[in-house]
Amino acid sequence: MANNMLRSGMTAPTGYAPHGLATNQSLAAGEEPLLRIRSVVKTFAGVTAVDGVSLDIRAGEFFALLGPSGCGKTTLLRMLAGFEVPDQGQILLNGKDIAQMLPHQRPVNMMFQSYALFPHLTVAKNVAFGLNRMGLPKSEVDGRVAEMLALVQLKGFENRRPDQLSGGQRQRVAMARALARRPKVLLLDEPMAALDKKLREGTQRQLQELQRSLGMTFIMVTHDQEEAMTVADRIGVMASGQLQQVAPPRELYEAPASRWVAEFVGDINVIEADASTREGGHLSLWSREAGSIVAAAPSHDLAQSNICVAIRPEKVRLFRSASAAGGEGTPNLLPGEIIGHSYLGDMSLYQVRLVTGMVIRVSVTNAIRRETGGFEPGERVVVSFDPEDCVILER
Amino acid sequence: MSSRRIFTRPARIAAIAPYLWLGLFFLVPFGFVLKISLSQTAVAQPPYLPVFDFAAGWETVKDSLAELSLDNFRLLFTDNIYVLSYLRSIKVAAISTATLLLIGYPIAYAMSRLPKKWQGIAMMLVIIPFWTSFLIRVYAWINILQQDGLLNSVLMKLGIISSPVVWLASDTAMYIGLVYSYLPFMILPLFATLSKMDGALLEAAADLGCSPVKAFWLITLPISVPGIAAGVLLCFIPIIGEFVVPDLLAGSDATMIGQTIWMEFFTNRDWPVASATAVVLLVILILPLLAYERVQTRQIEGKR
Numbered sequence: 001m002a003n004n005m006l007r008s009g010m011t012a013p014t015g016y017a018p019h020g021l022a023t024n025q026s027l028a029a030g031e032e033p034l035l036r037i038r039s040v041v042k043t044f045a046g047v048t049a050v051d052g053v054s055l056d057i058r059a060g061e062f063f064a065l066l067g068p069s070g071c072g073k074t075t076l077l078r079m080l081a082g083f084e085v086p087d088q089g090q091i092l093l094n095g096k097d098i099a100q101m102l103p104h105q106r107p108v109n110m111m112f113q114s115y116a117l118f119p120h121l122t123v124a125k126n127v128a129f130g131l132n133r134m135g136l137p138k139s140e141v142d143g144r145v146a147e148m149l150a151l152v153q154l155k156g157f158e159n160r161r162p163d164q165l166s167g168g169q170r171q172r173v174a175m176a177r178a179l180a181r182r183p184k185v186l187l188l189d190e191p192m193a194a195l196d197k198k199l200r201e202g203t204q205r206q207l208q209e210l211q212r213s214l215g216m217t218f219i220m221v222t223h224d225q226e227e228a229m230t231v232a233d234r235i236g237v238m239a240s241g242q243l244q245q246v247a248p249p250r251e252l253y254e255a256p257a258s259r260w261v262a263e264f265v266g267d268i269n270v271i272e273a274d275a276s277t278r279e280g281g282h283l284s285l286w287s288r289e290a291g292s293i294v295a296a297a298p299s300h301d302l303a304q305s306n307i308c309v310a311i312r313p314e315k316v317r318l319f320r321s322a323s324a325a326g327g328e329g330t331p332n333l334l335p336g337e338i339i340g341h342s343y344l345g346d347m348s349l350y351q352v353r354l355v356t357g358m359v360i361r362v363s364v365t366n367a368i369r370r371e372t373g374g375f376e377p378g379e380r381v382v383v384s385f386d387p388e389d390c391v392i393l394e395r
Numbered sequence: 396m397s398s399r400r401i402f403t404r405p406a407r408i409a410a411i412a413p414y415l416w417l418g419l420f421f422l423v424p425f426g427f428v429l430k431i432s433l434s435q436t437a438v439a440q441p442p443y444l445p446v447f448d449f450a451a452g453w454e455t456v457k458d459s460l461a462e463l464s465l466d467n468f469r470l471l472f473t474d475n476i477y478v479l480s481y482l483r484s485i486k487v488a489a490i491s492t493a494t495l496l497l498i499g500y501p502i503a504y505a506m507s508r509l510p511k512k513w514q515g516i517a518m519m520l521v522i523i524p525f526w527t528s529f530l531i532r533v534y535a536w537i538n539i540l541q542q543d544g545l546l547n548s549v550l551m552k553l554g555i556i557s558s559p560v561v562w563l564a565s566d567t568a569m570y571i572g573l574v575y576s577y578l579p580f581m582i583l584p585l586f587a588t589l590s591k592m593d594g595a596l597l598e599a600a601a602d603l604g605c606s607p608v609k610a611f612w613l614i615t616l617p618i619s620v621p622g623i624a625a626g627v628l629l630c631f632i633p634i635i636g637e638f639v640v641p642d643l644l645a646g647s648d649a650t651m652i653g654q655t656i657w658m659e660f661f662t663n664r665d666w667p668v669a670s671a672t673a674v675v676l677l678v679i680l681i682l683p684l685l686a687y688e689r690v691q692t693r694q695i696e697g698k699r
Binding site for chain 1 (some may be wrong): 594598599605609618
């Protein structure tokens with residue numbers, strides 16, 4: 001124990017400054033992260049899969065790596081597991097660099113996208129596999145297997161083989177097997193990609209409960225932003241090998257750091273401003289395609305050009321006339337015409353072409369729609385949104 | 396009921412076809428062999444008695460049936476030339492198959508680890524020798540193994556031996572010939588199993604604390620058992636009845652059962668004893684087949 005602390009004290013450099021701005025801002029000052037990924041680079045045959053990623057993950061956190069396919073999130077996860085070795089950079093677990101360590105020597109475990117259950121072994125033997133490698137006595141192995149199977153609600157399935165199980169059951173065996181060794185970090189590679197939508201929702205909740213009750217550190221890779229938002233404490237959005245933003249789900253959605261993140265996470269209308277002036281707490285913008293817009297100004301300084309205003313479809317409201325929307329003096333009243341409508345059950349999605357030419361997407365929950373009545377294609381409407389709901393982004 | 400119509404007429408014919416084939420080309424000829432094995436040798440055409448004469452009426456056939464006996468089978472177990480042949484066949488097949496497995500497994504494993512585009516080429520290299528007649532390839536080995544053949548000249552050039560070694564007409568030559576001839580039958584089923592294996596399984600094993608060697612013993616080997624079983628059977632069964640390779644490459648002091656059957660038929664013209672030998676061989680071969688069946692059923696049941 002003392003030895004461990006000494007070693008971690010020696011490897012952690014004094015006065016370590018966080019790399020990226022977004023990367024470490026969510027960690028409380030002075031908090032020692034469990035896992036530190038520092039300037040990690042990985043190249044495959046000339047293609048850079050992971051391009052200088054730095055990231056701190058604290059103990060007990062549920063962290064999601066989110067990004068489109070090919071963004072490098074899986075490569076990053078595989079470097080944490082030891083299946084790939086970084087070309088550059090460090091991976092510090094409790095202050096000790098594990099980047100060069102072989103997979104079977106690392107105190108982390110992974111749950112595979114394909115589950116990778118051993119087809120020739122029973123459920124119990126699959127779960128016991130990692131425990132047996134630790135050289136635990138049989139009684140303890142049996143005890144932990146029973147404990148794990150109870151945890152994932154698979155009691156009574158001990159003697160089944162993987163191909164005698166349903167997809168959801170297989171997923172839970174994979175979970176039990178990965179958790180059995182009580183890893184310092186559990187890595188999950190698209191853990192729900194193979195499940196159907198209904199099953200996925202229930203499983204997301206169970207996964208979150210499991211992580212909370214075990215207090216274990218989970219790092220999950222997913223391309224499904226809804227899934228990431230549902231389960232994770234913090235999300236790291238990746239694109240072309242780099243972290244674009246690291247933030248809790250709410251912050252990621254409400255205050256995206258870039259236009260790319262704004263458009264990747266959820267649906268958003270992006271209006272490109274051609275001119276802007278700052279007036280106290282507000283920003284007056286003019287756009288050729290949308291007219292004049294007033295938005296809440298961000299606290300930091302902005303470049304005069306290359307500014308976008310982003311507004312989520314659910315923050316935009318529809319009115320039949322300007323007077324219904326609040327009349328003269330209300331900011332952001334943009335007249336237009338409904339050109340498309342899709343009914344999605346819980347809500348309706350409208351497309352409105354503004355008189356200035358731009359198409360704005362508006363979503364209305366159908367509970368509200370019942371009160372105001374629906375809109376039909378061809379109908380003339382006024383689109384309105386609050387300056388406070390606008391997000392100012394630099395292109 | 397509509398459920399009956401699941402099997403349409405063409406489907407039914409397709410389902411019957413293999414049974415028809417087996418019946419016509421296996422069961423019926425086997426009936427002939429079985430009948431001859433119960434007959435007595437005779438200087439006649441055909442060279443055995445009785446011959447069923449269905450045209451002469453039911454009574455004559457019944458008389459002929461009474462003449463059938465198990466004498467030939469009794470002979471097989473009293474004259475130890477037959478027992479020794481059977482035992483030698485089993486021994487040769489066992490040693491060859493074990494050698495084939497030891498050589499074939501690493502080859503199949505290496506092939507399955509190749510990049511996909513190279514796998515096809517490797518497979519071709521394994522199959523290409525089939526394009527040449529089996530007999531010609533065994534004759535080629537006579538050329539390689541003879542006194543002034545390729546093997547001796549290479550070994551002497553390398554200074555490993557100083558005078559030519561006699562390879563031909565020995566068990567060594569026979570084993571070389573057998574292993575060479577049957578290697579593709581071992582490699583192909585092993586390759587089929589190993590190349591289907593999900594690479595993530597080995598990563599999972601490593602993740603759960605297995606060194607690569609341990610992962611091979613605990614994961615790869617058990618998963619390739621069906622391939623091993625198929626390869627072993629595909630080699631073991633035909634080698635037991637092998638005639639060409641031992642006849643051309645082995646010495647004449649001991650014979651395998653295939654050679655014994657050939658001798659009984661063509662040298663001794665004793666069709667009944669030859670047939671009885673063949674029937675017993677079939678029974679011996681059914682045992683490993685039944686064992687394989689059990690392995691397969693276990694797997695299919697496991698899938699349910």
